[in-house]
Amino acid sequence: MKLAEVLATKGPGVACIAADAPLAAAVAELAARNIGALVVTDRAGAVAGILSERDIVRAVAAGRPLDRLTAADLMTRDVICGRLDDDLEPVLAAMTEGHFRHLPVVDGGVLVGLVTTGDLAQALLRSLAGRLVTLELRLETEIDQSGVGR
Amino acid sequence: MTALSPLRIAVIGSGPAAMYTVEHLLAAPGIDVSIDIFERLFAPFGLVRYGVAPDHQKIKGVTRTFEPLLHDPRVRLFAAVEIGRDLSLDDLARHYHAACFAAGAQSDRRMGIPGEDLPGSLPATTFVAWYNGHPDAATLAIDLQREAAVVVGVGNVAIDVARILVLTPGELRRTDMPRYAIDALEASRIREVHVLGRRGPAQAAFTTPELKELTALEAAALRIDPAEAALDPASAAELERSPDRTLARKVQLIQEIAAAPVPCRPRTIRLRFRISPVELLPGDDGAVAAVRCVRNRLVATPAGAVAAEPTGEEETIPAGLVFRSVGYRGLPVPGLPFDERLGVVPNRAGRVIDPATGSPLPGRYVAGWLKRGPTGVIGTNKPDAAETVRCLLEDAAAGILPAPPEPGPAAIEALLRARGTPWLTCADWQRLDELERAAGAREGRPRVKFTSLAAVLEALGRAATAPPRP
């Protein structure tokens, strides 16, 4: 399974915020959408970084002046991005090992979505459940046709 | 009676996603449902009838679990009715509280290389439809008088196509393939089938039992180059990290086949890795004569997956037939939003989303390949449909389903009649099924399929009252 399939059922659009937006706006957006991270974009709309709730928690813990910070001040730069054609399983393994929960997905340089480890784990579970259903169906047909139990 | 009793639901399509949607709706506790299934073809069950390989009759047998749903008194089948052609989305909104689209992926992905449209180059989707007697493909002439074929892609569909190309007359005659396909395949001159994977054994999309089957064919040998079966460093690292034992088993099987002596059989399937077609080359007759390919190396992508990168080293494979098996693709349903990039109806967990507002379109749902994209086995559509049905029932309970002005079950029949659209019911399908099985029994085969609506209507004695559409 590829990242494209995970994105397909997440709805169009990605929660973004401008790099120079005040942190309060970012916090409001996270709360309103009930999500854990925002993709921070530059003036041209390209991915400049990612701002997660953890970045904000860290800033609060360090006692930084929240009212004077922008999204760019707290975001993680050098964001790793996935591609639509990336296979789900190795990406999930890499995210788990690398301790990052949010992965923007780009296609030809354009931001097209964002997936979380939760999304990937859920997709993986559903695919396994589907394989199980198929195996059961095949087994049932096999038993019907061989007359076992009759 | 409240406005929602019964809850009138239109299900579009009758493949696995549609049938699991129906199953979940019927099983929902405390809600009275009335379901109409609209299927554009005269026969139900989508790719189970028209995709699953005709030599895999046991898998086709899963329709047995779907059949009883059609006979439930709360369900009606309207076969040979296409949404977007015979009925519009507005028509559905006038008659149903909700519509769930499970129309599958009706087209194919392209390779995007020069020569792709030369005669002799066709999508696997077309070939699959042809050998399964799909009415849209039954009149095609497919020229199998060539020595070599190339199949691009290494998914299970590619494996199906390669296997079907090398079946013996004995193997073919046990299937429910239409007569025209059996005749053409029996007369086929194909000796070599090259199956091209752009990445390596650890990324092959086919599953292990399907590969194993290629080693047990009557008249064809499977050949894999040991050098191509060996893992590159990026793949070895991927495999090392993967907890999926079935993946390790698949790689092991590929390497065992590569290492074993090749049995002497008249036909050969060559399974290739790390190779991509870059151009299809025409011969003197203007049809495909060869495939120019490039060898790939595998590299890790930033997010930890493995991707192919061309090395520049080229190879030309002579072949008069090319099947691109690089995936199916969804088609837009007139009136519904569509995501061109992903080839799906934009949705959140099955609720159709208006991309302009980011909000759900009330009463519109999607399931199966049209929702997730064209991957997954039959059973994958069960949890998928369950998720969609959960959304639908939540919306019904929340009172946000728009009330249709004409919810009575007779109104939709009157509308179809007024438009001169004939449709087939569950009883008609039952009759066709019996006729097909009886015709099959006479030939010692599972069934002999009807391949045109005209023939179906004639067999049902309906030709006079309902003229077939072109």
Ligand SMILES: Cc1cc2nc3c(=O)[nH]c(=O)nc-3n(C[C@H](O)[C@H](O)[C@H](O)COP(=O)(O)OP(=O)(O)OC[C@H]3O[C@@H](n4cnc5c(N)ncnc54)[C@H](O)[C@@H]3O)c2cc1C
């Ligand atoms: C070649 C092939 C072989 C396969 N073999 C296997 C296998 O062996 N085992 C396995 O587990 N899985 C197999 N699969 C996968 C399995 O078939 C799919 O997972 C499944 O069929 C997808 O279900 P669906 O309902 O979304 O789509 P479909 O099965 O494609 O059903 C869609 C239905 O909608 C109808 N429709 C389309 N447009 C309209 C419209 N506008 N109005 C009304 N009706 C419409 C179509 O005619 C069709 O009946 C195979 C797939 C392919 C392509």
Ligand SMILES: NC(=O)c1ccc[n+]([C@@H]2O[C@H](COP(=O)([O-])OP(=O)(O)OC[C@H]3O[C@@H](n4cnc5c(N)ncnc54)[C@H](OP(=O)(O)O)[C@@H]3O)[C@@H](O)[C@H]2O)c1
């Ligand atoms: N017996 C069965 O159970 C059975 C039979 C048939 C189908 N099915 C299921 O039906 C679904 C669809 O099958 P499918 O085979 O159509 O799809 P698939 O499993 O997604 O395989 C597509 C193949 O095409 C390759 N590909 C894509 N773009 C390419 C390109 N531009 N150049 C070269 N190769 C390219 C892919 O390689 P990459 O991975 O590198 O992208 C992959 O090998 C699958 O889930 C399958 O398991 C099951």
